[in-house]
Amino acid sequence: MRGHAGYWAFLVHRISGVLLVLFLPGHFAALGSALEGEAAFDSFLAWTERPLVKLAEWGIVLLLSAHLAGGLRVLALEFLPWRDWQKTLAALAAGVSLAVSLAFALALTR
Amino acid sequence: MTKLQVRVWRGGADGSFQPFEVPRQASQSVLDAVTYIQRVLDPTLAYRFACRVGMCGSCAMTVNGVARWTCRTHVDKVARDGRLEIAPLRSLPVVRDLVTDMREFFDKWSRAKGVFRGARSRRDAFARVAPRSAQRLSVEAGIECIGCAVCYASCDVVAQNPAYLGPAALNRAWTLLNDVRDVTQAERLRAVAGDAGCHACHSQMGCTERCPKGIAPTASIAGLKRAAAKALLAGAL
Numbered sequence: 001m002r003g004h005a006g007y008w009a010f011l012v013h014r015i016s017g018v019l020l021v022l023f024l025p026g027h028f029a030a031l032g033s034a035l036e037g038e039a040a041f042d043s044f045l046a047w048t049e050r051p052l053v054k055l056a057e058w059g060i061v062l063l064l065s066a067h068l069a070g071g072l073r074v075l076a077l078e079f080l081p082w083r084d085w086q087k088t089l090a091a092l093a094a095g096v097s098l099a100v101s102l103a104f105a106l107a108l109t110r
Numbered sequence: 111m112t113k114l115q116v117r118v119w120r121g122g123a124d125g126s127f128q129p130f131e132v133p134r135q136a137s138q139s140v141l142d143a144v145t146y147i148q149r150v151l152d153p154t155l156a157y158r159f160a161c162r163v164g165m166c167g168s169c170a171m172t173v174n175g176v177a178r179w180t181c182r183t184h185v186d187k188v189a190r191d192g193r194l195e196i197a198p199l200r201s202l203p204v205v206r207d208l209v210t211d212m213r214e215f216f217d218k219w220s221r222a223k224g225v226f227r228g229a230r231s232r233r234d235a236f237a238r239v240a241p242r243s244a245q246r247l248s249v250e251a252g253i254e255c256i257g258c259a260v261c262y263a264s265c266d267v268v269a270q271n272p273a274y275l276g277p278a279a280l281n282r283a284w285t286l287l288n289d290v291r292d293v294t295q296a297e298r299l300r301a302v303a304g305d306a307g308c309h310a311c312h313s314q315m316g317c318t319e320r321c322p323k324g325i326a327p328t329a330s331i332a333g334l335k336r337a338a339a340k341a342l343l344a345g346a347l
Contacts, residue, residue: 002266006328007266007319010314078332078336082329
């Protein structure tokens, strides 16, 4: 039943969506710490410089780009005239999100 | 002669697989293997088929985990190391062995208003439909459905939401929605725009991947989603 491009595309979109929803409260809490004074926010910023946190940041960029590219794919599938190369579209979305995450990884190492 | 190891589902929902050995033949279809078992090895095996040439839509089964029309599925294409596992279609109640109860599947066609209703009588002239019009081409893309339920059994949404009308019924509704002679379009759109209708589809495309006739029910369902959205904006839904 499963194990085809459309199913994998669905799975990536759903999983990245759920993980991003879990990430968002943390993101807002971090930004909110700026309200408690400069020191609290600066100590948070210092924490984000750790290599493991940088790696997690790269993961978030990958999730974001995968969810964005996958979402555009679904919009194209449902709102544009049907095309028989939907798998190519899914591959394209995967390629774009991978390229974006690699570009970010490159930016991190510079 | 090489033998094919075939495990066949026996009994109802709480049944189990029974192993058989079937002689391997050139150009053998999965239905040939099942028929051999029933004719030679165990006449009590229950299964369904009629035309053997991919027209009637009655022989669909789960072959090595994937829903397929067995009459036009070559053993060569699906056997793994000379092994076949044949089960009834998913998401349909099992009557016995490989036979499923397809009532719910076809009831959903009715619920999706899958019946043509025209306004002309036999005394009127023929309706004129331009063969290359966009609507006629949409009908063309989905009309060859044989009702085999392979798409229905391949759909995860059907498996998780028993009320969901499913790809075949929605594809039927889409072909009728594009039939310019039909006079019950508003009713049909209401029938397919509910919670169990087109908007429940997650566009996983299992139906489109598996349809043996090469139809893309996902395309039809996307068309219904657009039509329902337009009708909603126009205040017609």
